[in-house]
Every structure is written in structure tokens, then in C-alpha cells.
Amino acid sequence: MLRFPDSFTWGVATASYQIEGAVGEDGRGPSIWDTFSYTRGKVLNGDTGDVACDHYHRWEDDIALMSNLGIGGYRFSIAWPRIVPAGRGAPNPAGLDFYDRLVDGLLEAGITPFPTLYHWDLPQALDDEGGWLSRDTAEAFADYSGVVVGRLGDRVKTWLTLNEPWVSSHLGYGKGEHAPGHANWSEVWPVTHHLLLAHGLAVQQIREVAPDADVGIVLNLEPQYPASEHPADIEATRLADGYWNRWFLDPLAGRGYPEDAVADSGWNQAEVQPGDLSVIAEPCDLLGVNFYSRKIIVGADLVGEERPGTPPEPEELTEMGWEVYPEGLYDILMKVKREYDFETIYITENGAAYPDELVDGRVEDDNRISYLQRHFAQLHRAIEEGVDVRGYFLWSLMDNFEWAYGYSKRFGLTYVDYPTQQRTVKKSGEWYSTVIAANGLPSA
Numbered sequence: 001m002l003r004f005p006d007s008f009t010w011g012v013a014t015a016s017y018q019i020e021g022a023v024g025e026d027g028r029g030p031s032i033w034d035t036f037s038y039t040r041g042k043v044l045n046g047d048t049g050d051v052a053c054d055h056y057h058r059w060e061d062d063i064a065l066m067s068n069l070g071i072g073g074y075r076f077s078i079a080w081p082r083i084v085p086a087g088r089g090a091p092n093p094a095g096l097d098f099y100d101r102l103v104d105g106l107l108e109a110g111i112t113p114f115p116t117l118y119h120w121d122l123p124q125a126l127d128d129e130g131g132w133l134s135r136d137t138a139e140a141f142a143d144y145s146g147v148v149v150g151r152l153g154d155r156v157k158t159w160l161t162l163n164e165p166w167v168s169s170h171l172g173y174g175k176g177e178h179a180p181g182h183a184n185w186s187e188v189w190p191v192t193h194h195l196l197l198a199h200g201l202a203v204q205q206i207r208e209v210a211p212d213a214d215v216g217i218v219l220n221l222e223p224q225y226p227a228s229e230h231p232a233d234i235e236a237t238r239l240a241d242g243y244w245n246r247w248f249l250d251p252l253a254g255r256g257y258p259e260d261a262v263a264d265s266g267w268n269q270a271e272v273q274p275g276d277l278s279v280i281a282e283p284c285d286l287l288g289v290n291f292y293s294r295k296i297i298v299g300a301d302l303v304g305e306e307r308p309g310t311p312p313e314p315e316e317l318t319e320m321g322w323e324v325y326p327e328g329l330y331d332i333l334m335k336v337k338r339e340y341d342f343e344t345i346y347i348t349e350n351g352a353a354y355p356d357e358l359v360d361g362r363v364e365d366d367n368r369i370s371y372l373q374r375h376f377a378q379l380h381r382a383i384e385e386g387v388d389v390r391g392y393f394l395w396s397l398m399d400n401f402e403w404a405y406g407y408s409k410r411f412g413l414t415y416v417d418y419p420t421q422q423r424t425v426k427k428s429g430e431w432y433s434t435v436i437a438a439n440g441l442p443s444a
């Protein structure tokens with residue numbers, strides 16, 4: 001039996017735009033994901049978050065669902081456009097009321113709320129003024145955060161600021177695969193800076209409003225491995241790690257942006273104003289780590305030379321095409337522990353999409369159980385070796401709107417039949433509840 005620490009939090013995660021629906025209700029303003037999903041060709045099958053899992057109306061049932069599974073913590077996100085529909089200015093009481101009821105309902109069910117303040121649904125009004133290219137958006141985020149924490153901070157004890165700023169800047173502004181759909185690589189660096197600044201300003205704001213709360217950010221970290229021992233591969237791996245991991249971890253840890261990757265990017269840091277780096281490095285209480293896969297990095301073509309050894313080939317992929325590599329979770333946690341001094345870590349997301357089918361009222365997703373089992377074993381190994389991981393949030397409570405893939409990818413522990421909104425707990429959900437009940441898993 002691999003037992004987890006006594007107070008370990010076993011949770012599930014979701015995000016507002018991916019589950020709520022009700023995009024036009026109770027004064028919610030439009031977000032960049034409404035605009036993006038209404039733009040032809042941006043989201044597979046023309047799917048939108050208009051209805052999603054209809055969680056805005058079914059939240060009580062969804063809490064009951066979690067409660068039946070024995071879930072101890074719920075990581076959800078708060079939709080900025082519900083709270084401040086125009087991005088800045090007057091808050092919308094009905095939006096605050098919704099999360100107020102949700103938090104009360106969770107607490108009544110004995111589930112600890114772990115809200116994220118920004119999971120990509122920027123108010124469209126702010127995008128009209130430049131979105132994350134504009135420094136003012138960072139200030140607006142801090143103000144909005146203060147409003148939310150002012151209302152819920154008497155009951156919510158842990159706050160997460162941003163979800164995966166890497167994805168916001170790289171996919172939203174560099175590649176155009178996510179809202180707002182810009183495909184301009186030079187925008188990635190200013191946008192990243194404004195996001196990190198927004199995080200720091202929000203931390204300051206939260207400290208003022210709720211001095212006792214714990215605060216942190218959520219990063220999608222990914223371990224990178226060289227394709228071989230050749231210096232070209234090793235050098236390229238160092239740089240890839242700089243772009244993916246250190247670009248975020250270093251400034252948060254007070255070291256500024258990583259010089260090697262910044263030099264390689266050509267960014268002149270014009271947006272970095274005096275004092276910004278210390279705002280970004282505002283001390284936090286925890287780091288949220290989202291883990292899905294790893295990367296094998298191949299350096300330049302080795303002209304006239306053989307690459308020593310054969311680069312490892314992925315042996316197993318999820319339906320997203322992401323390699324299943326559970327040791328990567330252990331490796332990235334050990335790297336964070338070795339190289340940084342973030343005190344407490346939560347795994348804020350981990351999970352897998354598989355082509356689940358509902359047959360005779362059952363979803364037999366043994367592949368997901370196998371995926372989870374192996375990740376839990378690696379997580380346990382890291383904890384045994386001294387990484388202070390306090391909780392794990394499985395992505396996701398239920399199938400939902402998977403961004404540019406629409407409803408085609410199913411990550412849930414619960415199957416959602418979208419036409420009827422019927423939820424069916426998958427075999428993996430039943431399995432997860434036995435892990436939670438035992439606070440661990442039988443050793444393989």
C-alpha cells in the first residue's frame with residue numbers, strides 16, 4: 001500500500017468557461033473565449049462554451065457528485081466577466097452571488113474550495129483595449145482579485161492567481177490556437193511579462209484584503225530531456241527548459257528572467273519597468289504544478305555526425321497525442337525542489353483524455369485508471385523523497401469544453417452526455433474514490 005500523508009487533499013479541477021455555460025446570464029459580460037469560439041474555424045466543430053456542462057445551473061448536483069466520490073478539495077475558476085463584466089469598474093453582484101453560493105455549498109459538503117482567479121476567460125472589453133499586451137490589464141486583474149477576495153475571503157483560505165500563463169501567452173498570442181487568437185511571436189514576451197506582473201499585483205492585493213490567506217500561481221511545468229548525449233541536444237534542452245520552465249519559475253523566485261532564453265528570444269525587456277521584478281517575486285505560500293507530459297529535445301541536425309544512441313520514442317500516447325510519461329512528474333518535482341525554494345506544492349492538474357464510450361450505462365476507462373495509478377506512484381515517490389506536496393487535483397471532475405478541441409476530448413472522471421447533460425461516473429471515478437477512501441493505492 002502506498003499511503004499518502006495524513007492531511008493530503010485529494011481533489012478535482014475544472015475551469016469556468018469549460019463547464020459553466022450560461023454565458024449571457026445574470027449580467028456576465030462577454031469574454032475572449034466567447035468571441036474566439038464564435039469565430040468560424042477557431043474551435044473544432046464550431047463548438048462554444050454557451051452551454052458547456054451547464055454547471056451554472058447544476059452546481060448543486062455537481063457538488064453532490066463530488067461529495068459521493070469523497071472529494072476533499074475542488075479547484076474551480078472564477079469567471080472575471082461574471083464579476084466585473086467590463087473588465088474594470090463596477091462589480092456585478094449577481095456574479096459574486098453565484099460563487100458565494102458555490103463556496104457555501106462546498107463547505108457544507110466538507111469540500112475545501114481552491115479557486116483560481118484567472119483561467120483564460122479575459123473580459124472582451126479589456127481585449128478591446130489591448131488585452132494582455134496592455135500593462136493596464138495587470139492592474140485591472142489586481143482590482144478584480146481584490147473584489148473577489150473581499151467577498152469570499154472569510155471562507156476561502158487558498159487562492160490561485162493565474163492558470164498556466166505559458167499557455168495564455170504562447171497559444172493565445174504566439175500561435176493563435178487559443179483566444180484572443182493572435183499569431184505574432186513577438187507578442188509572447190510582453191504578454192508573459194504583463195501576466196506575471198498581474199500575478200504579483202494580485203498577490204499584493206490579496207495580502208491586503210485577506211492577510212491570512214495562502215496564495216500561489218499555477219504553472220504548466222514540463223521536464224525536458226535531450227534526445228542524446230550530443231552537446232547540440234544538451235544545449236537545446238537547456239534552452240527549451242529556459243523557455244518553458246525557467247521563464248516563469250526564475251522571476252517568481254526573484255531571479256529575474258533567464259538570460260540565456262531571453263537572449264535567444266531577442267526580447268529587449270522594454271516592458272519591464274523599475275520595481276516590476278520585485279512585484280513578480282512577491283513571496284507566495286504555494287506553487288501549483290500542472291503536469292501532463294514531457295518533451296524530448298532534438299538540437300540542430302548533426303550534419304555528418306551520428307547522434308549517439310537512439311532518441312527515445314514515445315511508447316504510449318493519450319488521445320491528445322501527449323506522451324504518457326509518469327516519471328516526468330517525479331523528475332519535475334525533484335527539479336523544482338533542487339533548484340528553487342517554493343515551500344509547498346500542489347499538483348493542480350493531471351489527467352488524460354481517452355475516447356470514452358458510454359455502453360449500457362458504463363464507461364470502462366481502464367486506460368485512465370492505469371494512467372492515474374502510475375502518476376500517483378511517481379507522486380508518492382517524490383513525496384517520500386521530501387517534496388512537500390499537499391494535494392492533488394485531477395483534471396477533471398467531468399468531461400468539458402476542451403478549448404480549441406471543443407467537446408471532442410473527454411478528460412472527466414464523469415462522462416457528460418451533452419444533449420441531456422446526464423452525468424455518469426466512469427470506472428476511473430469509482431476507482432479514484434477508493435484511492436481517496438484509503439488515502440493511497442495498493443502497491444502494484
Ligand code: FCB
Nearest residue numbers: 015163164167395402411
Ligand atoms: C490544461 C488546462 C486545462 C485543461 C487541461 C487539459 O492546460 O489548464 O484547462 O484544458 O490542460
